[in-house]
Amino acid sequence: xxxxxxxxxxxxxxxxxxxxxxxxxxxxxxxxxxxxxxxxxxxxxxxxxxxxxxxxxxxxxxxxxxxxxxxxxxxxxxxxxxxxxxxxxxxxxxxxxxxxxxxxxxxxxx
Amino acid sequence: xxxxxxxxxxxxxxxxxxxxxxxxxxxxxxxxxxxxxxxxxxxxxxxxxxxxxxxxxxxxxxxxxxxxxxxxxxxxxxxxxxxxxxxxxxxxxxxxxxxxxxxxxxxxxxxxx
Numbered sequence: 001x002x003x004x005x006x007x008x009x010x011x012x013x014x015x016x017x018x019x020x021x022x023x024x025x026x027x028x029x030x031x032x033x034x035x036x037x038x039x040x041x042x043x044x045x046x047x048x049x050x051x052x053x054x055x056x057x058x059x060x061x062x063x064x065x066x067x068x069x070x071x072x073x074x075x076x077x078x079x080x081x082x083x084x085x086x087x088x089x090x091x092x093x094x095x096x097x098x099x100x101x102x103x104x105x106x107x108x109x110x
Numbered sequence: 111x112x113x114x115x116x117x118x119x120x121x122x123x124x125x126x127x128x129x130x131x132x133x134x135x136x137x138x139x140x141x142x143x144x145x146x147x148x149x150x151x152x153x154x155x156x157x158x159x160x161x162x163x164x165x166x167x168x169x170x171x172x173x174x175x176x177x178x179x180x181x182x183x184x185x186x187x188x189x190x191x192x193x194x195x196x197x198x199x200x201x202x203x204x205x206x207x208x209x210x211x212x213x214x215x216x217x218x219x220x221x222x223x
Contacts (some may be wrong), residue, residue, distance in 0.1 A: 031209055031210075034210060042214060042216035042217055045211050088212075097208060102152040104150070
């Protein structure tokens with residue numbers, strides 16, 4: 001079983017819809033990261049959080065430490081939000097490392 | 111505004127060639143990383159470095175080596191390129207890996223023919 005699981009793997013939405021991507025993890029973490037990767041390759045950090053909730057524009061990230069679960073929400077989705085969204089966790093103890101989920105491919109149609 | 115720069119976006123090399131992928135960061139980070147990304151497998155760590163001239167193997171180091179002669183530059187070397195090394199390669203850096211923001215390069219799509 002992967003240490004970081006994302007769902008869904010693929011998501012298609014219509015412009016304007018509210019979108020939720022989920023991430024569950026099974027290890028102790030120092031922080032959880034949400035990353036965005038557009039076609040063409042480069043990865044951009046959207047959020048890093050260790051508790052509660054963060055908001056940036058139309059994007060909201062939440063984390064529940066007790067349940068080992070995080071969600072990324074996109075309000076009023078737009079075709080330019082089409083990308084792969086990757087959840088990653090910074091593990092605790094020993095040698096710190098970043099463990100990645102396999103990503104959620106989001107397509108927003110106009 | 112560019113923080114992590116990879117030397118090439120696209121690269122085509124022949125089997126058996128020695129290939130160098132270069133990565134430069136301008137944030138004075140000690141920690142730098144090389145990942146490869148393949149469909150269905152996600153990002154897999156090849157090598158990382160936590161200081162100049164220091165390196166550690168990641169999860170899939172076979173067929174690769176690295177060099178870190180200066181703090182800002184981390185090079186990935188494919189000693190003898192093979193077709194199964196065709197992939198997207200991503201460099202990253204961070205102040206404290208996992209606990210602080212991670213910065214990624216734009217990726218190098220390498221094709222070995």
